[in-house]
Amino acid sequence: MAINRDKVIKDMSKIQVKGNSEGLIPAFGVMVNQMPAGFWNGFSNRIMSAAGDDLQDAAEGLLENAAAECGYHTGYGIITSEEFNSVVGPMISEESQAEDVLHGAYGVFTAWGWAKSEIVELIPGEKMVVRAYDYYEADSPSTKGNCSYMIKGVSRAFMDLAYSKTYPDGHGKYKCEQTKGIENGDAYGEFVVTIDDE
Amino acid sequence: MSSNTNTVCHSSSSSQVEFQPERSFDDQKMRHYLEGQVSVLHCHHYATLFTQLACDAESMDGIRHLTEATTEALQPVLSGYYKKNAVNDISDRISIAEQYWSFIGMGQVKLEFEDKTGHASMSHSHIDEGWIKKWGQRKEPVNFVGQGYIKAAWAAIFDNDPAGCRVTEDKSIVCGDSSSEFTVNW
Numbered sequence: 075m076a077i078n079r080d081k082v083i084k085d086m087s088k089i090q091v092k093g094n095s096e097g098l099i100p101a102f103g104v105m106v107n108q109m110p111a112g113f114w115n116g117f118s119n120r121i122m123s124a125a126g127d128d129l130q131d132a133a134e135g136l137l138e139n140a141a142a143e144c145g146y147h148t149g150y151g152i153i154t155s156e157e158f159n160s161v162v163g164p165m166i167s168e169e170s171q172a173e174d175v176l177h178g179a180y181g182v183f184t185a186w187g188w189a190k191s192e193i194v195e196l197i198p199g200e201k202m203v204v205r206a207y208d209y210y211e212a213d214s215p216s217t218k219g220n221c222s223y224m225i226k227g228v229s230r231a232f233m234d235l236a237y238s239k240t241y242p243d244g245h246g247k248y249k250c251e252q253t254k255g256i257e258n259g260d261a262y263g264e265f266v267v268t269i270d271d272e
Numbered sequence: 273m274s275s276n277t278n279t280v281c282h283s284s285s286s287s288q289v290e291f292q293p294e295r296s297f298d299d300q301k302m303r304h305y306l307e308g309q310v311s312v313l314h315c316h317h318y319a320t321l322f323t324q325l326a327c328d329a330e331s332m333d334g335i336r337h338l339t340e341a342t343t344e345a346l347q348p349v350l351s352g353y354y355k356k357n358a359v360n361d362i363s364d365r366i367s368i369a370e371q372y373w374s375f376i377g378m379g380q381v382k383l384e385f386e387d388k389t390g391h392a393s394m395s396h397s398h399i400d401e402g403w404i405k406k407w408g409q410r411k412e413p414v415n416f417v418g419q420g421y422i423k424a425a426w427a428a429i430f431d432n433d434p435a436g437c438r439v440t441e442d443k444s445i446v447c448g449d450s451s452s453e454f455t456v457n458w
Contacts, residue, residue: 083302087297087299087302087304090295091313091377092293092375092377093374093375093376093377093378096374096379096380096395096396097373097374097375097377097378097379097380097381097396097398098377098379098396098398098401099377102315104315104316104317105315105316105377105398105401105402105405106313106314106315106316106377107313107314107315107316107319107376107377107378107398108304108306108311108312108313108314108376108377109311109312109314109319109345109346109376109378110306110309110310110311110345110346110349111309111310111311111312112309112310112344112345113341113342113344113345113346114312114314114322116340116341116344116345117322117326117337117338117341117342120337120340120341121325121326121329121332121334121337124329124332124333124334124337125329125332129332133325133329133332136321136325136328137325139321140317140318140321140322140325141318143317143318143321144314144315144317144318144321147315147317148314148315148317148318184302185302186304186312186313187297187302187303187304187310187311187312187313188312189302190301190302208301208302208303210303210310210312213310
């Protein structure tokens with residue numbers, strides 16, 4: 075692998091943002107915010123509790139989809155950004171461009187505090203396995219099994235960006251299953267992305 | 273908001289205080305902290321889809337959950353900041369609350385409080401402008417996160433329980449108004 079993950083994390087974690095004169099943060103082709111993680115967890119937990127057993131699947135799907143759209147659009151903005159190109163760009167080889175971009179994207183995903191995560195298995199275009207060793211979604215002990223909807227959504231979105239149709243037409247080719255979760259007592263979270271045949 | 277001779281109006285107009293963010297990065301856990309809270313960058317897609325989910329989850333009281341989740345997450349940030357930095361003057365507290373909201377990219381808010389009512393005005397809003405960018409204008413307000421923050425600010429500024437505060441959005445950027453206007457009652 076050509077990607078120097080430690081360097082990506084070290085360099086990208088130094089990037090700090092703050093609101094402009096309008097209190098907004100336009101960056102990476104979107105507007106970003108830096109709300110506390112407790113807000114995102116708080117709403118997810120509340121809505122999952124309110125959903126009950128009958129609506130649990132629907133609520134999970136909506137939470138994951140919110141992250142997938144976030145991951146697809148913001149992910150595209152990140153991997154085409156000046157910052158990404160200056161740090162990760164020189165590490166990308168022509169022969170494994172999509173794979174290198176994916177590994178670089180998880181370096182950024184880690185550096186920006188979404189999840190301390192890495193790809194542990196990658197079959198180009200077919201399958202990706204991601205492990206997350208620390209992530210904010212695990213801060214709230216789960217009563218409903220694995221519940222890292224953000225990582226699930228973003229992981230399948232990253233596969234869309236790497237192997238589906240050219241942005242913005244490639245969203246939704248992949249699905250993601252969470253097979254392990256810190257929030258569920260496992261040592262790490264594990265996320266398996268494959269082609270969505272449904 | 274008008275005031276008469278018997279009513280004290282609190283705002284940030286007399287304050288010179290400047291928000292001094294405390295940021296850190298834990299390079300073992302790979303987590304960013306802002307004012308002692310784990311902080312993450314998320315985009316307007318995520319924020320507006322959470323808002324849309326709250327609207328759709330009417331049978332689950334989704335809007336109340338979104339508003340309360342905001343208040344629960346942000347009131348401790350402001351209260352902690354006031355305590356740590358000995359911010360005791362009401363005008364200064366209001367100013368910090370306004371500056372923090374802008375710092376985290378949620379927009380621009382001005383807060384005013386009288387004895388029993390208050391007013392908040394947002395000239396820019398991450399939620400509203402993000403919603404318009406994603407889906408266009410909407411007939412109904414969508415800034416439930418903003419409402420939750422105004423409650424959080426009121427509770428932190430006056431050391432009150434947020435449950436005693438009601439916030440209504442009277443005008444809204446997402447509806448085509450030039451600013452979002454909120455009424456606060458307690």
